[in-house]
Amino acid sequence: MTPSDTTALSVLIVDDDRSMRASLVDLLEAAGWRVEALARATQVLDRLPGLQPDVILSDVRMPGMSGLDLLAALDRATAPPLVLISAHGDIPMAVQAIQEGAYSFVEKPYDPRRLLRILQNAARQHRMARGAERLKARLSRLSGLDRVLLGTTEEIARLRADVLDLADTPAPVLLQGETGTGKEVVARALHDLGQRADAPFLALNCAAIAEASFETEMFGVKGAATGRLVEARGGTLFLDEVAACPLPVQAKLLRVIEEQQVTPVGASTPVALDVRVVSATNEAAEVAVSGGRLRQDLLYRLNTVVLTLPPLRARRVDIGLLFTHFLAQYARIYEVTAPDLTHDDMAALLAHDWPGNVRELRNAAERRVLAARRGRGSVTEAIRADQGPEDVPDTLREAVAVFERELIGKAIRAHQGRMDAVAEALGIGRRTLNEKIVKLGLDKDALL
Numbered sequence: 001m002t003p004s005d006t007t008a009l010s011v012l013i014v015d016d017d018r019s020m021r022a023s024l025v026d027l028l029e030a031a032g033w034r035v036e037a038l039a040r041a042t043q044v045l046d047r048l049p050g051l052q053p054d055v056i057l058s059d060v061r062m063p064g065m066s067g068l069d070l071l072a073a074l075d076r077a078t079a080p081p082l083v084l085i086s087a088h089g090d091i092p093m094a095v096q097a098i099q100e101g102a103y104s105f106v107e108k109p110y111d112p113r114r115l116l117r118i119l120q121n122a123a124r125q126h127r128m129a130r131g132a133e134r135l136k137a138r139l140s141r142l143s144g145l146d147r148v149l150l151g152t153t154e155e156i157a158r159l160r161a162d163v164l165d166l167a168d169t170p171a172p173v174l175l176q177g178e179t180g181t182g183k184e185v186v187a188r189a190l191h192d193l194g195q196r197a198d199a200p201f202l203a204l205n206c207a208a209i210a211e212a213s214f215e216t217e218m219f220g221v222k223g224a225a226t227g228r229l230v231e232a233r234g235g236t237l238f239l240d241e242v243a244a245c246p247l248p249v250q251a252k253l254l255r256v257i258e259e260q261q262v263t264p265v266g267a268s269t270p271v272a273l274d275v276r277v278v279s280a281t282n283e284a285a286e287v288a289v290s291g292g293r294l295r296q297d298l299l300y301r302l303n304t305v306v307l308t309l310p311p312l313r314a315r316r317v318d319i320g321l322l323f324t325h326f327l328a329q330y331a332r333i334y335e336v337t338a339p340d341l342t343h344d345d346m347a348a349l350l351a352h353d354w355p356g357n358v359r360e361l362r363n364a365a366e367r368r369v370l371a372a373r374r375g376r377g378s379v380t381e382a383i384r385a386d387q388g389p390e391d392v393p394d395t396l397r398e399a400v401a402v403f404e405r406e407l408i409g410k411a412i413r414a415h416q417g418r419m420d421a422v423a424e425a426l427g428i429g430r431r432t433l434n435e436k437i438v439k440l441g442l443d444k445d446a447l448l
Contacts, residue, residue, distance in 0.1 A: 007199075007234045007274065009123040010034040012053040014041050014070070015085075016062045020108070024057065031116055036226075041065035045073060046430045050231065050420055052200070053080050054123035055103070057115075060086035060093065071100055081122040085110060130198050148189055149182070150325055151318040155310045159186070162307055167193035172257075174302045175280040177309030180359030183280040184240060186309065190278055191236040199235030202228060202275075203416050206245035214249050215265050218256075222266035229262050232275050239279040242302065243288035247295065254298045277302065312354040312361060319349050322358065323379075326365030333441035339372040345379035352383050370402070405440045408433070417444055 011033050015021040021037050028035045036051050038044060041058060042065045056079075060067040067084045074082065081103035086093070094105040103122045106115055149160050166173060167190050175183040184203060191201045209218075220227030229237070239245070245253065256262055257277055261270040279302045281288060288294035312319065324341065331338035341349075354360055364382045371377025408426065415421040423433040437444070 008032055008034045009055075009120065009127075010036070010051075010053045011119060011123070012044070012048075012051055012056045012080075013037040014039075014044060014056065014058040014062070014067070016040065016059060020059070027112055027116070028119075033119075041067065041070040044070055046420065046423075048079070049430070054126050055080050055119050056082045057119060058082060058084055060084050060097075068097065068100065071097065071102055074101075076101055080126050083118055083122060085115075148185060150322055151315060152321065153310070153315040153318055155315060156318065159307060159309065162305075163189050163193065166190060166305060168195055170276055172277045172279070172302050172304045174285060174299075174304075174306045175278065175309060176284060176306060177280075177282065178311050178357055179282050180357035181309040181311060182358050183282075183309060184238065186307065187236070187238045187240075187278045187280065191238075191276075194236075194276075196235050196276060200232045201236050201238065202232035203238040203240055204228075205240050205416055206243075206249075207241045209245055209249050211246045211248050214252060218252075219262040220264040222264045227262060227264060229256065229273060229275070230264075230271050233272070234274055235276070237275040237277050239277065239302075241281060242279045242298075243281045243283065243285070243294040250295045250298050254295065254301060257298075257301050312357040316350055319354070319361065320346055322361055323349055323365055326362045327369060329443075330366045330369040334369055334373055336369060336373040339368060339377075341379070348378075348380045348383060401440060404436060405442060408436060408440070408442060412442075412444060 009032075011028055013021060013024050013028070013035060015024065015037070016039050018039070021039065025035050025037050036047075036053065038047065041062055044056070044058075056070075058067040058070055065073075067082075067086070071082050071084070082101070083104050083106060084097050084102050085106045085108060087108035097105045104118045106118065149156055149163065151157075163186060173187075173190060175186055177183055187203070188201060191197060204218075216227075218227050218229045220230055239253070242250075242253075256273065259270075260273045260275070262273060263270040281294070285294060285299050285303060285306075289296050289299055312322075320341070324338075327338040327341075356363075364379070368377055368379055368382035371382065408422070411422045411425050412419075415425060419433065420430060423430045426433065428436075436442075
């Protein structure tokens with residue numbers, strides 16, 4: 001069975017009445033549901049991507065935004081079903097709600113058994129629909145894995161085969177490779193092609209985990225905040241640069257991995273996790289252990305399968321192919337024609353050592369396209385990281401777009417792709433951030 005079959009159904013309750021909200025939470029938690037509750041419908045759209053409930057149960061009459069307004073604001077193609085509940089309901093309101101797309105309508109005082117039955121049916125239908133969509137996406141991605149792990153060398157072909165073979169297993173995978181070789185790309189492929197694809201993918205930059213705040217941020221606090229690890233239930237936990245993690249934090253991570261549960265700070269009852277662990281290090285794990293940077297017992301939990309990603313200099317035959325791919329990608333983003341590669345360009349690509357690996361190559365391709373849109377530049381110039389005034393756009397509109405793209409990209413990397421945190425750091429709403437990402441053609445996965 002997949003995680004979506006075995007994990008508890010989840011519901012998001014929206015009701016401005018505190019006592020009613022508490023009553024619904026008690027009922028559903030007693031029935032084995034995972035429950036989140038909000039007091040205002042205006043909070044739902046920003047929280048929905050992170051919560052990803054199977055069904056929403058919303059009051060109709062609330063200040064600011066009603067349940068019917070919330071129904072109209074949801075994207076019917078992706079949002080979970082909405083069940084409306086109201087003490088003021090009548091037949092015309094129920095008919096209107098169903099006509100506008102609500103799954104069902106329940107009047108207060110409600111019959112608990114009927115309410116649970118309605119919510120269960122709605123949630124299961126949503127999971128079935130998501131499963132069908134996920135299967136279609138998986139088939140599409142399977143045929144397109146060559147585009148994700150691009151290359152013709154034997155090492156890359158073997159890596160693609162390993163990803164396909166391991167994606168549907170729960171085995172922990174340790175990825176080894178230099179910085180910029182694409183370890184997170186492989187980790188995401190293992191997640192996206194596996195049975196956990198519809199569950200969260202949580203990437204943790206272990207070098208940025210502070211010992212002092214680890215438990216509150218990762219485990220959560222009773223009655224206050226849900227920990228990031230709990231948010232990844234049923235999905236994949238990616239521990240990036242695990243050897244850079246403080247040793248005391250490594251001990252706590254080991255306990256989490258072994259027990260598959262966490263106890264929020266201040267709580268006495270642990271919360272089950274059910275996460276698959278994929279980790280990465282930019283040095284040989286045994287070297288990190290002998291150097292005292294990585295606990296050996298943690299390594300034993302992480303290295304059931306070890307995949308090694310080759311540096312770009314070891315697969316020079318792929319450099320031209322990769323660079324051409326990135327040129328086409330950024331040409332679409334900046335709405336220009338991709339520049340042709342000359343003999344001198346290829347010579348420059350093959351002569352460079354690429355210490356930053358694929359990430360450095362991708363950045364060079366972007367610089368080449370930015371220069372080409374102004375009718376100048378070469379690969380030799382693009383390879384240099386210290387580009388000067390010639391990279392300044394010619395128009396204010398272009399300059400603003402380049403600045404916004406760089407600023408949003410930095411924020412996405414700084415917050416490891418957590419879009420709520422990115423929006424907060426930039427001082428804009430989540431919806432505005434999504435619109436800018438689409439408009440600017442940003443690729444979140446590529447940035448990470």
